[in-house]
Amino acid sequence: MTPILELDRATKAFGGVTAVDALSFVAPRGQVTGLMGPNGAGKTTVINLISGLLHVDSGRIALNGTDVSAQKPHHIGALGLARTYQNVRLISGLTALEQVVAGSFLKRDTSMLASFLHTPAARHRMRAIREKALHLLDRVGMAHSADVLAETLSYGEQRRVEIARALGADPVLLLLDEPTAGMNPAESAEIGRLTHKLRDEGLSILMVEHNMKLVVDFCDSVIVMNFGRLIARGAPTECIRDPHVQEAYFGKQRHDADGLRAVG
Template structure:
């Protein structure tokens, strides 16, 4: 589904991502973890088209996408959420999700301007599909409320529904549990698993290790921009290099 080949990103003298390679197989939940400053969000921005790699290749379903604009990547079947919730002010929850359908709409400018019947049918279909997504995420009751006025966990759900509205083949989730309480985090875990079971491949960045270990099929570990490990959760938990970056090296006690 996705392949990174020796991807690097430099900002001046800083190498935020350094020669990172890995694959994401279709139908899995794959997590990218690492301490703060490891390059996780930069890596996501490279994949989604918000940044262009300094070197290396990124392939989505066999097609090179590095340097491609985000809206073009979205049209190919990749969608994302953001570490900091990014909703439009003044829009209801339903309208916010409907925005995500734009990439799949067929009506052009003139059809909309002249209010052709096909435009109205498509608008109705977009509204119905968006409501279905709100219902799936158990937030349909907030459809007519301004999205940015909702509780943090509900806003996160709206953002996820907007990403799903694009009908992605690959969904990028940037810290989906950030700022959520224990109950909300459990709901997010349930939802991500359900999304995978719908046939959508998931790549996520997350700091909540319990969530990562519970739902991930595979994990990539970054440290200072470099990949130091890639394996199944049980092996990552036992990896000495991973343990060292999270817990630090044992200090020797002098005599």
């Protein structure tokens, strides 16, 4: 079976800085894969390359077996990729429910003309999408705020609405860019459990995460990068013990045990 995501020597430079340097990794289908690395390691650039907001200078990115290296974001979205953003990017002026309905754009199953004419089929489809959107809000625990202007919600709540919005597109691969930033430990664990539920339903997830406890508890495998390069991959607990990873996160002189204590 082809992996859901495959990077083959993907490289991206901004001027003289190589943000992603011949990075190769594979995200297996039906798993939660963690993407770790200290600040400035190039994680967000990787996410932007995968979603098509940036394009590789060289190398190849394949989603579900299809080369998407030169594709536009909306084509990659149509191939089954959905994402969230490091600093929540919800749409100002829309309610939580409207955000998720907008996220279902790819599943509208209605031509622009039919939608404009409000044909019975188009209205029926729109009702179905609203119901599904409400269900998705329920899944992330936000159904009670469906009709609330999303920008008035707390940061953690907005993150959950953003996840529901990404799920609206029925993706095959979900990219979560620091999904628990700004959340307390209980809320973070809730997000972790949600990723497991989604995984068990067949969704593949690639998660950029700083919260090591979350990575250890909920990622099936991790990829660690630093300065745009892969420095470790494998099971989360082993990766965290890897001397290269320790060095990247805590500097050279530290002893392993100190590092582990620091990550809690």
